[in-house]
Amino acid sequence: MASSTLTQTQTLRSDPPQDLDGDLLCSDNPHGEERNGEQVSGLATSSDKPSFCWSSPSLCLSGQSRIERAWAHWSALGRPKLIVAPMVDNSELPFRMLCRKYGAGAAYTPMLHSRLFTETEKYRSQEFTTCNEDRPLFVQFCANDPDILLEAARRVEPYCDYVDINLGCPQRIARRGNYGAFLMDNLPLVKSLVQNLALNLQVPVSCKIRIFPNLQDTINYARMLEDAGCSLLAVHGRKRDEKDQKKIRADWNAIRAVKNSVRIPVLANGNIRHLDDVLNCLEETGAEGVLSADSLLENPALFAGYRTAELLAGDEKSNNGRKLDQADLLVEYLKLCEQYPAPWRMIRAHVHKMLGDWFRLHPHIREDLNAQSRLTFEFLYNMVDRLRELDVRIPLYFKKTHVRKVSANGLIS
């Protein structure tokens, strides 16, 4: 194992490491290139042509033209409302593809470290993979140097629809690395990161932010980003010190205030556990779409209308003729991993998330999993069979919610 890579990978994590083979992909195709003629890793060369041509740098245009172009781009992508949020070690290609199959209209990559991305071929090829069907796609970077960020972004622009800047990571690692939400203390630097991309990239720039304790500061921040050339803003409605997203509700009022203060498309993030939350959030914030993170990990079919039992009242527990559970979803995910190789540490993380409730009923199966220092697909498929033989039945429930009825401006028609 290349210990240097393991260290790099660990320093990017926002959650504790779950296995020892963190730098190994789940196939003998470690660079993910040309597999099935489809998959690519993010290694643009100067001969690569961007698939979307933003044609001239955004900041060369007048304010109004830039706004119009931001909307034209969003419309050309079909104005997706249901979006997979960026998740370190969790929103990788096979997981994105699974969520797309179950209703996601767009997805973010995990946060990529811009300096490591420019410096290390191995980091690039393992941490960024995509394929033709993986669109619309936001590729997210953390950064604190405008030139390094631009260099990293240029490598991925042929493969994505937005280059996104992570301005919301609140973890200690981000404080030490001076990126994410800690850039809220250095707004001139944030401005130059956005401007440099907007001036030089062929794809639009988006930003994902957290809110300030003071609403007016949040509004000023959002306006500054828009003026700097940001074409789409995702607002996570929690503050930098509100790390426990299970306990602390996101502030949708603050997201609405941002939405009402800028003219570019705005996405809302926080408190999306099922499709009724989506409807309520779009209605309350006026946002163009929503991002979901934690709940999707447990239930990647969330955007298709499925939900776990605890999110339903007793009388709603009907499957409406549709049968699906988290073990089915895990098997689909594993098949996607065979098609689109991903690091085993990511696969392991998804197994724990999707089968968490199942393991609570049969902890010895989780212990067997934890005892494997190296995983194989055979072991994982067998593990699902063992759970089925133990007669575990934890269905997902299907509830019809008409998200399509929500018009492009977020209001119910």
Ligand SMILES: Cc1cc2nc3c(=O)[nH]c(=O)nc-3n(C[C@H](O)[C@H](O)[C@H](O)COP(=O)(O)O)c2cc1C
């Ligand atoms: C496992 C995990 C990894 C995350 N990694 C990132 C990341 O790479 N970039 C980012 O901007 N946010 C990251 N987040 C934050 C989410 O994108 C999202 O803002 C947050 O979880 C709130 O959404 P939720 O309430 O739907 O979970 C991560 C969240 C989780 C649970």
